[in-house]
Amino acid sequence: MGKMILFVGxxxxxGNDMASGAxxxxxxxxxxxxxxxxxxxxEDDNNGEVQKAGGILLVxxxxxxxxxxRSLALKCENEGGxxxxxLVFDEFYLATKYRDVDNNxxxxxxxVGSYQYxxxxxxxxxxxxxxxxxxxxxLYKSNYSLADGINSSTVRASGIELSNPLxxxxxxxxxxxxxxxxxxLAAGANITPILVSCDSQNDLSKRDSSLSVWLCExxxxxxxxxxxxxxxxxxxxxxAGAKNPSGFGILGF
Numbered sequence: 107m108g109k110m111i112l113f114v115g116x117x118x119x120x121g122n123d124m125a126s127g128a129x130x131x132x133x134x135x136x137x138x139x140x141x142x143x144x145x146x147x148x149e150d151d152n153n154g155e156v157q158k159a160g161g162i163l164l165v166x167x168x169x170x171x172x173x174x175x176r177s178l179a180l181k182c183e184n185e186g187g188x189x190x191x192x193l194v195f196d197e198f199y200l201a202t203k204y205r206d207v208d209n210n211x212x213x214x215x216x217x218v219g220s221y222q223y224x225x226x227x228x229x230x231x232x233x234x235x236x237x238x239x240x241x242x243x244x245l246y247k248s249n250y251s252l253a254d255g256i257n258s259s260t261v262r263a264s265g266i267e268l269s270n271p272l273x274x275x276x277x278x279x280x281x282x283x284x285x286x287x288x289x290x291l292a293a294g295a296n297i298t299p300i301l302v303s304c305d306s307q308n309d310l311s312k313r314d315s316s317l318s319v320w321l322c323e324x325x326x327x328x329x330x331x332x333x334x335x336x337x338x339x340x341x342x343x344x345x346a347g348a349k350n351p352s353g354f355g356i357l358g359f
Contacts (some may be wrong), residue, residue: 111322112182114138114224115194115245118164124194127164127318129358133190136182137311169216172223190241191228193221195280197249201232201269202277210272222283229297243300243326244284245276246343247311248277266306266313272306285341292337298328304346319344327351 108254111133113125125137167176167179182188194312200217207213226241232240250261253276261268269277288299302321304310310317328335335351344351 108132108134110134110136110182110186111190111192112136112188113192113194113318114167114178115192115221116196116199117167118162120199121194122162123314126282126319128322129161129314131317131322133322134163134171134186135161136163136185138167138178138186139165143153150322156170156244159286167220167224169220170212173220175223175227178224179231183231185236187231187238188228188240189238190243192243192245192246192320193225193284194245195274195277196247196268197269197273197277198278199222201249201267201273203273204273205211205267205270207320213272213276217273221280223345225287226236229291232263232297239296239298239329241298241300241328242287242291242316243302243321243325244288245302245304245321246277246281246284247304249273285343288341289337292340293341295334298335299340300325301343302342303343308346310346324348324350 109132111128113121113128113135115121115138116124118125118137121137125135129135163185165178166174166189167178182191183273195217200332204213206215229243232238232242249269250258250264250266251269253266253274256262256263284301286298288301291297302324310320324344331351339351
């Protein structure tokens with residue numbers, strides 16, 4: 107088995123297609139899950155802490171718990187350590203999942219703090235082995251907001267789930283954190299930050315397996331570069347489906 111990759115933020119089973127796409131590309135895949143252990147297919151020897159479904163290793167993640175973020179990072183290390191970690195903010199998925207949530211504290215913990223806690227834990231563990239090259243990917247799949255619905259008759263007529271104010275704000279926090287964490291890591295050598303955006307008009311938006319296949323190919327192409335990405339390239343958003351970074355055509359939001 108090749109590289110080990112983590113997908114977190116779109117919990118199994120919703121994130122199954124994304125995880126399966128990476129598995130198809132030869133990755134050993136770990137994915138976050140919110141399915142109770144009794145409902146999963148079998149378990150490994152790790153006291154049931156890491157479950158398996160279709161060859162994917164599943165790790166429970168309590169978004170609101172900083173301790174759970176530390177535990178998730180530790181379990182990944184116990185499986186051999188990550189080569190790539192993908193933090194997914196799928197705004198449409200979250201807008202649907204948190205449709206009836208109007209608790210600011212819950213959103214702050216689960217959709218803002220969670221990504222920041224986990225990122226810090228992953229980076230801390232990556233830095234314990236500075237000779238091992240890692241990639242930290244922030245994948246943002248955008249959605250239309252209530253404000254977009256007011257400003258666009260097309261959006262209003264689409265009938266899609268729009269991001270409420272709390273979800274839209276959390277999305278903004280994710281983007282800002284991703285950009286500035288990438289900036290902090292940009293000068294380093296052992297952790298390469300990658301920012302990927304995928305809007306609702308993108309052909310890959312509704313095909314998570316294809317999106318994951320493209321992402322793995324894109325990450326592999328970075329390894330093949332003769333010259334590392336520049337700091338500016340590391341803090342620039344790449345549109346899902348973009349060409350491999352040999353010429354590195356950067357496309358923003």
